[in-house]
Amino acid sequence: MLEAIAKGFDNAITLIFKKGLITEGKINEALEELKKILVDADVNYEVVNEFLKNVKEKAIGQQIVKGISAREKFIKIVYDEIVYFLGEGKKEVKIKSKGNRSVILLAGLQGSGKTTTAAKLAKLYKGQKFPLLVAADIYRPAAIEQLKILGQQVGVEVFSQSKKTPDKIVKEAINYADSKGLDLVIIDTAGRLQIDKNLMDELKLISQISKPDEILLVVDSMTGQVAADVAFEFTKYVKLTGVILSKFDSDAKGGAALSVKHVAKVPIVFVTSGEQLDKIEYFYPDRVAQRIIGMGDVLTLVEKAEKEFSLAEAEKLAKKIETNKFDYNDMLVQLESIAKMGGFDQVLSMLPGAAKINQSKVDTQIRKFINYKVIIQSMTKKERENPLLINNPSRRRRIAKGSGKKLIDIIQLQRDFDNMKKMMQKMKGGKIKPEMLGLDMEALKNSGIQF
The missing domain is CATH 1.20.120.140 (SRP54, nucleotide-binding domain)
Incomplete structure (x- = not known):
C-alpha cells in the first residue's frame, strides 16, 4: 500500500x-x-x-x-x-463499557465494502461487547443474505425483518438488542450508486431512531479524492463522526487518505483490506505518514508480529533457539505467520526504505517463500526435526523430486534456514522486538521522527 x-x-x-x-x-x-x-x-x-x-x-x-x-x-x-x-492523532471510537448499549451506524455508496466492514467491526469488538448486526439494506439483492453469512462466520447474530421499512427494522432491532443483552448494535444501511435525497432522508430517519454513538462512512480508498467528495456530501445531511477507508491495502497512491480529513472535516477511524474478517485496523496518521516518506511502519509491523506470536509460543521458540533446537517445523511456522500478517509484500511495505526495493526482487522472494513451504512439507517428520539430515545428498535429491523443485532450491533453503536461525537469536525475553526484524531503531530515531 x-x-x-x-x-x-x-x-x-x-x-x-x-x-x-x-x-x-x-x-x-x-x-x-x-x-x-x-x-x-x-x-x-x-x-x-x-x-x-x-x-x-x-x-x-x-x-x-x-x-x-x-x-x-x-x-x-x-x-x-x-x-x-x-488527521494528526488517532481518533478514539465511542464505545460504552460492557453492558451499556452502543450503536454504530454505517453509511456509504454501493461497492464501498460497507456490509463486509460491518462484520469486521463485529469481529473486532466481539469479546469486549456482545454485537448484533442489523440488516437495514432492503434494496440491494442478497444484501441481507450476505450479512447473515458473514454473521455466521463471525459468530454474531444478525437481525433482519422481511417486508418492513429500514426505519422499522432498526427500531425493532434496538428493542431486540436490549431484550437480549446485546450491547453493540451495528447497522448496515442501504447504499446507492450515487448520493440522492431519498437515501439521505432514510439515513437521517434511521439516525434519529437509533441515536448512534458513531456514524461512520465507508469509502473506497481506490477512488482517490472522490472519496473525500463523497464524505463531504454526506456531512450535509448527517453528522458523520468518522470515515473508514476500505481496500486500503490496494491503494498505492494515498489520495483518499490525504484528502478526506481536510475536505470533509471528518477523521479517518479505520482502514480495511481484503475480504478476511480480521483485516481491519485503527488508522494512525503518524504511521501512515512514515510509510509515505519511506520510513516504513515499524510499530504496526511489530504489533502484527506480536499478534501472530503468542507469548507462550515466543517463549517456546526462544528456548529452542537457546538450546540450538530451532528446526524446519519452526521455520514453517514463521513462513505461515508472515502469510497471516498479510504476506511478504505487505510486511516488506512496512519496513524503512521499502519504496527503493525493486518489485521484481519482492516477487522473487514471494516465490521463494512459496517454494520453501512446499519443500519443507515434502520432508519426513524426522528430517524436519533434524536439519542436519538434509546435508545427505540422497535426502536432498529425494526432497527435490518429491517437491518438484531443483536441487539448488534445497541448498538455498538450507542457507536461508541458517540465516533465519541467526536472526531469531535476536529475540529475547519471549517478546517480538523491532531488532528481530533486522531494523536499526537508532538510525530511524536519528531522522527526527518519533516512534
Missing part, C-alpha cells in the same frame, strides 16, 4: 537534497516535484496547494542542526505536514 507515493517522495527528495543547505531554490524545485506526485496520487487540489504552501513557509530560513542533513530536515517538515493532513 502507498508504494507509488512513497517512491515518488523518496526519489524527489533524494534527487534534490543530495548535499548542501536548504535554499529557496532547492525548496521550490522540491515543491514542484512533490506537486506532481500529489496530483498523480489523486490528492484533492486544495489540499495539494495548502500542503505545499505550509511546507514552503516552514522550510525557508530553517537552520540545519549539527548532525542533521538538509534532506533529513526537509523530510521532517514534510512528515509533519502529512500527519497534519491525515
Whole structure:
C-alpha cells in the first residue's frame, strides 16, 4: 500500500537534497516535484496547494542542526505536514463499557465494502461487547443474505425483518438488542450508486431512531479524492463522526487518505483490506505518514508480529533457539505467520526504505517463500526435526523430486534456514522486538521522527 507515493517522495527528495543547505531554490524545485506526485496520487487540489504552501513557509530560513542533513530536515517538515493532513492523532471510537448499549451506524455508496466492514467491526469488538448486526439494506439483492453469512462466520447474530421499512427494522432491532443483552448494535444501511435525497432522508430517519454513538462512512480508498467528495456530501445531511477507508491495502497512491480529513472535516477511524474478517485496523496518521516518506511502519509491523506470536509460543521458540533446537517445523511456522500478517509484500511495505526495493526482487522472494513451504512439507517428520539430515545428498535429491523443485532450491533453503536461525537469536525475553526484524531503531530515531 502507498508504494507509488512513497517512491515518488523518496526519489524527489533524494534527487534534490543530495548535499548542501536548504535554499529557496532547492525548496521550490522540491515543491514542484512533490506537486506532481500529489496530483498523480489523486490528492484533492486544495489540499495539494495548502500542503505545499505550509511546507514552503516552514522550510525557508530553517537552520540545519549539527548532525542533521538538509534532506533529513526537509523530510521532517514534510512528515509533519502529512500527519497534519491525515488527521494528526488517532481518533478514539465511542464505545460504552460492557453492558451499556452502543450503536454504530454505517453509511456509504454501493461497492464501498460497507456490509463486509460491518462484520469486521463485529469481529473486532466481539469479546469486549456482545454485537448484533442489523440488516437495514432492503434494496440491494442478497444484501441481507450476505450479512447473515458473514454473521455466521463471525459468530454474531444478525437481525433482519422481511417486508418492513429500514426505519422499522432498526427500531425493532434496538428493542431486540436490549431484550437480549446485546450491547453493540451495528447497522448496515442501504447504499446507492450515487448520493440522492431519498437515501439521505432514510439515513437521517434511521439516525434519529437509533441515536448512534458513531456514524461512520465507508469509502473506497481506490477512488482517490472522490472519496473525500463523497464524505463531504454526506456531512450535509448527517453528522458523520468518522470515515473508514476500505481496500486500503490496494491503494498505492494515498489520495483518499490525504484528502478526506481536510475536505470533509471528518477523521479517518479505520482502514480495511481484503475480504478476511480480521483485516481491519485503527488508522494512525503518524504511521501512515512514515510509510509515505519511506520510513516504513515499524510499530504496526511489530504489533502484527506480536499478534501472530503468542507469548507462550515466543517463549517456546526462544528456548529452542537457546538450546540450538530451532528446526524446519519452526521455520514453517514463521513462513505461515508472515502469510497471516498479510504476506511478504505487505510486511516488506512496512519496513524503512521499502519504496527503493525493486518489485521484481519482492516477487522473487514471494516465490521463494512459496517454494520453501512446499519443500519443507515434502520432508519426513524426522528430517524436519533434524536439519542436519538434509546435508545427505540422497535426502536432498529425494526432497527435490518429491517437491518438484531443483536441487539448488534445497541448498538455498538450507542457507536461508541458517540465516533465519541467526536472526531469531535476536529475540529475547519471549517478546517480538523491532531488532528481530533486522531494523536499526537508532538510525530511524536519528531522522527526527518519533516512534
